[in-house]
Amino acid sequence: MTILDKIIAQKRLEIAAAKSEKKQSALEKEPFFLRKTNSLVSALQHTEIPGIIAEFKRQSPSKGIINDQVTAEFVTAGYKEAGAKALSVLTDSMFFGGSFDDFQRARAANPEIPMLRKDFMVDPYQLFEAKALGADVILLIAACLSPTEVQSLAQTAHQLGLEVLLEVHNLEELNQSLCDSIDMVGVNNRNLKTFTTSLDTSLELIEHIPEKFVKISESGLQDPITIFQLFQQGYKGFLIGETFMKTADPAAALRTLQDQLHTIANPLNTPIV
Numbered sequence: 001m002t003i004l005d006k007i008i009a010q011k012r013l014e015i016a017a018a019k020s021e022k023k024q025s026a027l028e029k030e031p032f033f034l035r036k037t038n039s040l041v042s043a044l045q046h047t048e049i050p051g052i053i054a055e056f057k058r059q060s061p062s063k064g065i066i067n068d069q070v071t072a073e074f075v076t077a078g079y080k081e082a083g084a085k086a087l088s089v090l091t092d093s094m095f096f097g098g099s100f101d102d103f104q105r106a107r108a109a110n111p112e113i114p115m116l117r118k119d120f121m122v123d124p125y126q127l128f129e130a131k132a133l134g135a136d137v138i139l140l141i142a143a144c145l146s147p148t149e150v151q152s153l154a155q156t157a158h159q160l161g162l163e164v165l166l167e168v169h170n171l172e173e174l175n176q177s178l179c180d181s182i183d184m185v186g187v188n189n190r191n192l193k194t195f196t197t198s199l200d201t202s203l204e205l206i207e208h209i210p211e212k213f214v215k216i217s218e219s220g221l222q223d224p225i226t227i228f229q230l231f232q233q234g235y236k237g238f239l240i241g242e243t244f245m246k247t248a249d250p251a252a253a254l255r256t257l258q259d260q261l262h263t264i265a266n267p268l269n270t271p272i273v
């Protein structure tokens with residue numbers, strides 16, 4: 001059994017418990033349910049420099065504890081201040097140490113920025129949860145879902161006003177799961193079976209992703225020059241967690257990266273309009 005199989009098995013148990021505690025109809029009555037979405041597609045589409053989606057990630061199966069000394073509201077407010085185009089907050093507790101509470105605190109501290117509910121979505125109920133939490137974007141991981149499930153979950157997400165990021169790791173997943181109901185394609189540089197990361201994954205898959213989808217490179221990113229090269233290849237967004245979270249001040253680490261990206265984009269420091 002792979003770690004992904006274990007995560008999904010646990011997720012299904014948690015969803016069953018959540019459903020018996022709170023009905024979907026009750027989620028629809030939560031205050032955030034009718035809130036208008038902050039669009040990640042719009043935030044990334046016309047960005048002049050690589051758009052950073054900064055992740056709040058306490059721990060991971062590949063690295064164990066990354067940072068358990070900081071709060072979601074403090075870190076995410078700092079990320080926004082440092083220039084993040086969007087935020088990603090883990091809501092899985094068993095494997096990533098995240099929580100709904102983290103997400104809600106981050107949302108309350110940052111009402112205007114697009115926020116991704118980072119979790120393993122396998123059931124429409126989780127989309128209702130995401131909407132009730134105040135999420136703008138959900139992630140569908142091709143490795144955990146059949147193409148029919150991707151399509152159906154993406155359609156439900158759209159009905160709720162959520163944007164959809166489809167995550168793939170290889171050409172087979174891309175060819176099987178790509179459909180018109182998704183908004184963005186994320187290429188995960190991390191192999192979820194072995195946990196190794198290779199940025200070649202992003203470089204190899206870019207030419208196979210149709211023009212109309214906003215493209216995001218995910219995981220294992222830290223070097224500004226490499227990020228800029230991927231941007232020039234067509235990636236607009238960059239999902240980064242560990243590089244920031246492993247420092248004592250994650251927002252300061254993002255600020256440094258933003259400064260480096262600005263310098264690479266504009267070495268003579270003429271104002272970008």
Ligand SMILES: O=C(O)c1ccccc1NCC(=O)[C@H](O)[C@H](O)COP(=O)(O)O
Pocket residue numbers: 003055057060061062063188192195218219220221239240241242243
């Ligand atoms: O990060 C892991 O170890 C992991 C293990 C199993 C499934 C998913 C995993 N990560 C989820 C992610 O997508 C990353 O948190 C995200 O892309 C940021 O990656 P990084 O910048 O390398 O923290």
